[in-house]
Amino acid sequence: MPELPEVEAFKRYIERTSLERPVARMEIRNGVVIRGADRPSLIEAVEGSEVLSVRRRGKQLFLELSRGGWLTWHFGMTGRPVALERWDEEPRFVRVKFVFEHGSLAFVDPRMLGRIGLTARPERFIEERRLGPDALDITLEEFTTTFGASKGAIKAALMDQHKVAGIGNLYSDEILFQCRIDPRADARSLSEEDMRCMHQAMRRVLNMAISVGTDFERLPRSYLLRGRAVGSSCPRCGSLVSTATVGGRTAFFCPFCLDRKSFF
C-alpha cells in the first residue's frame, strides 16, 4: 500500500481516530517490527502517553508522544494502521496494538516489513537516515540539482529516498509515463524541460492520489496506474505496455509513447 499518498492518508486517519487518547497498554505481538528501541523503553515511552500530533516525511510517519519523544512508523510494503472500537473484530496480522481506554490503534502488517521505533526528534531521525526532502516540498531548483547530477536510471533515482522522500515503484512509473520518459534513461541525459516536467508531474500525481483517497479506480482515465498490469494497454495510445527491471523493481511503461515523444 504505502508510498507518499498512502502514508499521507494513514496520517490523516490516525489524526482522525487516535489523537489525544491515553494509551493504557502497548501490546507487542511480534517483536520483528520493533527497531531502533528496546521493548522496555518503547513501552515506557508509550504507556501513559497520548499522541499529540503526527508528522510525515516521505513514507515515514512520526507520532508525538505527550510524555516526550516520538514514535517512528514505517509501513514497509504491506503495513497499515487500523483503529478499532471495542465491538470491532480484530483483523489478522496485528503486530503491535496501542490500547486506549475504549478502542485501540493497531499496526497491521502481514509481511512484517514495517518498522516501529522511537526517536527524540523527527529531525534527528531524518538526519540519521539521510532522508531527502519530501516529494511535495522539494523545489524545482533542488530537484534539478539532485537529479541532474545523479547517475544511472532515472526511475531508480526517483525511488532513492536519500534524493527525494516518498516515491516508490508505482508512482515513479506514473510520473515518468506522464512525461514520456523511459524509466531506464540515464538521469544525466535528461533536459531541463524533462526536469520541469517530472517535478510538476510528481506534485500533480501525488496530490491527485491523495485527493482520491489513494483509490486507483478514481484516478483520471489517462493514468497508467489505473490498469497497471501485465498485458494491459496504454491509456494514451492503446498499445501494449512493456515491463523492464529497473532498480530491482518492475517498471511499466509504454514504448510506443516514448518513441513518439519528439512528435508531441
Place this chain on the structure above:
DNA sequence: TTTCATGTTCAGCA
C-alpha cells in the same frame, strides 16, 4: 508448486 509483490538494507563488486 512457483513466482511475484506499493520497501529497506546489506554484502560484494566495479
Place this chain on the structure above:
DNA sequence: GTGCTGAACATGAA
C-alpha cells in the same frame, strides 16, 4: 562516495 545486483526479511495471492 556512487551505483548495480542479488539476497534477505516473511507472507499472501495468483
